[in-house]
Structures are given as C-alpha cells and as structure tokens.
Amino acid sequence: VSCSMAGEEGFFLEERRFKQHCEDLVKHSQQIGDGWEWRTSKDLGDGYLSKTHFQVRNRHIPPDLKEKNNDNTEQMLFAHVEEPWDDAQAAGAGGAEEVVRYEYHVLYSSSYQVPVLYFRACFLDGRPLTLDEIWGSVHASYQARLQEGPWDTITQQEHPILGQPFFVLHPCRTKEFISAVLSASQEHHRHTNFIILWLSTVGPVVGLNLPLSYAKLAPEQSTDADVA
Amino acid sequence: MTDDKDVLRDVWFGRIPTCFTLYQDEITEREADPYYLLLPRISYLTLVTDKVKKHFQKVMRQEEVSEIWFEYEGTPLKWHYPIGLLFDLHASNTALPWSITVHFKNFPEKDLLHCHSKDVIEAHFMACIKEADALKHKSQVINEMQKKDHKQLWMGLQNDKFEQFWAINRKLMEYPPEDNGFRYIPFRIYQ
Numbered sequence: 001v002s003c004s005m006a007g008e009e010g011f012f013l014e015e016r017r018f019k020q021h022c023e024d025l026v027k028h029s030q031q032i033g034d035g036w037e038w039r040t041s042k043d044l045g046d047g048y049l050s051k052t053h054f055q056v057r058n059r060h061i062p063p064d065l066k067e068k069n070n071d072n073t074e075q076m077l078f079a080h081v082e083e084p085w086d087d088a089q090a091a092g093a094g095g096a097e098e099v100v101r102y103e104y105h106v107l108y109s110s111s112y113q114v115p116v117l118y119f120r121a122c123f124l125d126g127r128p129l130t131l132d133e134i135w136g137s138v139h140a141s142y143q144a145r146l147q148e149g150p151w152d153t154i155t156q157q158e159h160p161i162l163g164q165p166f167f168v169l170h171p172c173r174t175k176e177f178i179s180a181v182l183s184a185s186q187e188h189h190r191h192t193n194f195i196i197l198w199l200s201t202v203g204p205v206v207g208l209n210l211p212l213s214y215a216k217l218a219p220e221q222s223t224d225a226d227v228a
Numbered sequence: 229m230t231d232d233k234d235v236l237r238d239v240w241f242g243r244i245p246t247c248f249t250l251y252q253d254e255i256t257e258r259e260a261d262p263y264y265l266l267l268p269r270i271s272y273l274t275l276v277t278d279k280v281k282k283h284f285q286k287v288m289r290q291e292e293v294s295e296i297w298f299e300y301e302g303t304p305l306k307w308h309y310p311i312g313l314l315f316d317l318h319a320s321n322t323a324l325p326w327s328i329t330v331h332f333k334n335f336p337e338k339d340l341l342h343c344h345s346k347d348v349i350e351a352h353f354m355a356c357i358k359e360a361d362a363l364k365h366k367s368q369v370i371n372e373m374q375k376k377d378h379k380q381l382w383m384g385l386q387n388d389k390f391e392q393f394w395a396i397n398r399k400l401m402e403y404p405p406e407d408n409g410f411r412y413i414p415f416r417i418y419q
Contacts, residue, residue: 111359111362111363111414112359112362128337130342131342131344155348155351155352155355156341156342156348157308157341157352157355158306158308158341164338164339165337165338165339165340165341165342170355
C-alpha cells in the first residue's frame with residue numbers, strides 16, 4: 001500500500017513552526033492541567049512533546065465504550081479499590097478491568113516534515129501491551145481502516161531520541177487526512193495551531209483526546225508571512 | 229548505476245561468518261552445539277536465522293521456547309538494524325567468527341522491537357525505503373510503483389536475489405539530471 005500525497009502542496013510543517021506550536025500547546029495545557037510538557041534530549045538539540053495518562057481498559061466492553069475521559073479515570077480507579085474482597089463484584093458485569101499507563105510523544109519528522117505520534121502502553125505491573133492489544137484498542141470508528149492495512153497504520157518502531165521501542169502512528173496517513181482540512185483553513189487565513197489540529201484528529205485513534213478549550217487557541221501574533 | 233554494478237554486487241554479497249551459541253541458562257534436554265552461519269550484511273537477523281532457531285529448538289522443550297532474541301557480550305542486538313551495521317557497531321575490532329548468543333526467554337522489552345513474523349520485518353524494511361524516497365524524490369518514485377513492485381523489492385531481499393532486487397531498486401536510485409539530482413541524500417549515522 002503506498003501513501004498518496006498530492007504533491008508538495010500537501011501538509012508540511014516547518015520545524016521552527018512545529019516547535020512554536022508545541023510551545024503554545026504546552027502553555028494552554030499548563031493552564032488547564034492537561035499534563036503536556038516539552039522535553040529535550042541532552043545530547044541532541046531536538047525536543048518533543050510528552051504526556052502520560054492512565055486509562056481503564058475493559059476487555060468485555062466494546063471498544064467505543066472502553067474509553068473513559070481523564071475526569072472519570074480517577075473515579076473509576078478508586079471505585080474498584082474500595083471493593084477488593086467482593087469476588088462476586090469483581091467477576092461481575094465489569095469484567096476484567098485493567099489500568100493501562102499510556103505515554104504519548106509528539107516528535108518532528110524531518111524526512112516527512114510532519115509531526116509524528118509515538119506512544120507506549122503498559123499495565124500497572126510493568127507488562128507492556130503487545131501490538132495486537134494496541135490494534136485491538138484502536139477506537140471502533142477506525143477499526144475498518146486499521147484492518148485494511150495494519151502494517152501501514154500502527155507499528156512498533158525505535159523512538160528516534162530515546163532509542164527505545166514505541167508504537168507509531170504512520171506519518172503517511174497524516175498527509176492523507178490533514179491536507180484537505182489545512183488548505184481550507186489557510187484559504188481563510190485562519191491562524192491555526194497545526195499541532196492542535198493534527199493531534200485532535202489523530203490522537204483519538206489511539207486513545208488520546210484534547211479538551212475542547214484547545215480549539216480557542218491562536219498562535220501568538222504570527223505575521224502573514226508565517227501563514228502563507 | 230551500471231558502471232557501479234561491481235560495487236553493488238560486492239555490497240550485496242558481503243558476508244559475516246558467525247557462530248551462534250545458546251545462552252547457558254536456557255533449559256535444554258541435551259547439550260546444544262554451536263551453529264555456524266555466513267550472515268548477509270545487508271539483511272536482518274530475524275530474516276536469516278530460521279535454521280539457527282530450528283537447530284536450538286531441537287534440544288529444548290516446547291514450553292521453554294518463546295520469542296528468539298540475540299545478544300552480543302551482554303548487549304541485546306537490534307534485529308531492525310542491518311546485520312553489517314550491528315557487526316560494525318559492536319564487533320568490528322574482534323576476531324572472526326562473530327560470536328552471538330541466542331536467547332529464547334526473558335525478551336528485553338525495553339530494548340528490542342518484537343518480531344513475531346516476517347511481516348514485521350517487511351513492514352520495517354518498506355518503511356525505511358519509503359522514508360529514504362521521501363528525502364530523495366519527495367516519495368514520488370515509491371508512490372508511483374505498484375504493490376507488486378514493492379513486493380519484488382522485499383522478496384529480492386528475503387531470497388537473496390540481487391537482480392530481482394535491483395530491477396526495482398534502480399528506479400529508486402535514479403535522479404533525473406533536469407531535477408539537479410536527489411532532493412536530499414538519505415543516510416543514517418550510528419555511534
């Protein structure tokens with residue numbers, strides 16, 4: 001399966017702009033306590049966005065109901081801690097509830113000139129999720145696309161900065177569905193934060209959601225030259 | 229490119245004599261002899277070691293065997309790096325044969341990518357090819373190819389077929405003079 005890219009006019013993001021938009025995202029995240037931070041590598045000049053959160057996974061509930069938003073996670077966690085001795089409850093309708101720790105990184109790909117989403121997930125005992133488990137937890141709306149070409153969508157790769165195994169959402173797909181949206185916004189000279197636009201589109205595929213307040217974000221006083 | 233065919237063939241047919249030894253803590257029903265193999269520099273460990281796996285599995289019980297992984301002097305070897313690169317990085321100053329230790333347990337999750345099937349290797353290889361073409365030709369050459377061409381590239385590598393591989397790869401290595409050559413030359417530096 002090849003990635004179709006409608007020429008260079010498709011979505012591409014300069015690295016400088018990538019960093020700026022990430023910075024704006026982090027600022028807003030700090031205001032609302034959404035947990036994003038910018039990390040830099042000591043050896044390299046490169047940096048990346050990072051966020052960790054916990055999700056409750058339930059194998060017996062269909063994928064689109066599995067996902068809980070951040071507000072509910074704490075409630076869910078404590079609700080189950082309260083009743084550890086009740087076997088009937090534990091084996092009941094809730095099924096095998098497990099807490100998964102997700103770590104998301106947003107890096108810049110110089111080759112494709114787009115942001116790329118890396119992530120890893122493990123259970124609380126440290127056991128990492130397998131690729132099959134990751135594919136299984138992709139949101140129901142995207143399952144059809146994933147089945148078509150799983151190897152083109154999410155695979156395990158080496159993190160370019162940390163050198164450790166991470167799962168990656170392939171950049172090819174980014175250009176596919178972002179181009180149309182972005183050219184429309186550029187036509188209207190809207191000052192768009194590309195990272196927020198991109199992340200709000202691809203994040204949900206892998207369990208990452210952005211609260212709506214990010215949509216109100218506008219880049220700090222960019223000149224017309226930046227938008228063009 | 230035809231002038232360079234000798235060089236291309238030398239690169240393709242480069243081999244590293246290797247001695248595979250089973251990790252001493254693996255549980256076996258009888259002693260495991262080491263296994264010797266000439267490894268192609270341009271290929272990947274998990275693609276060319278089926279015989280190694282079979283050889284050691286013969287002396288082990290089924291329940292003792294899970295995903296194979298390789299280690300050199302305590303360092304897990306990243307199968308997704310080409311064999312020649314692994315050798316140059318870890319063992320270039322040592323005497324041949326290259327001594328690699330084989331493991332079937334305690335897969336180092338934090339260090340190595342999983343490789344449960346050949347599909348994983350193919351996906352990785354093709355991703356590298358695509359990224360390189362993004363730099364060389366803005367992905368135009370790789371995207372204009374049909375699925376069967378991609379397959380031929382992969383099968384050429386998997387089956388060690390130089391001609392089959394280069395029939396397709398030469399298109400990825402062409403740069404029209406009117407475009408002033410490749411947009412960017414892709415290379416990776418490891419240390």
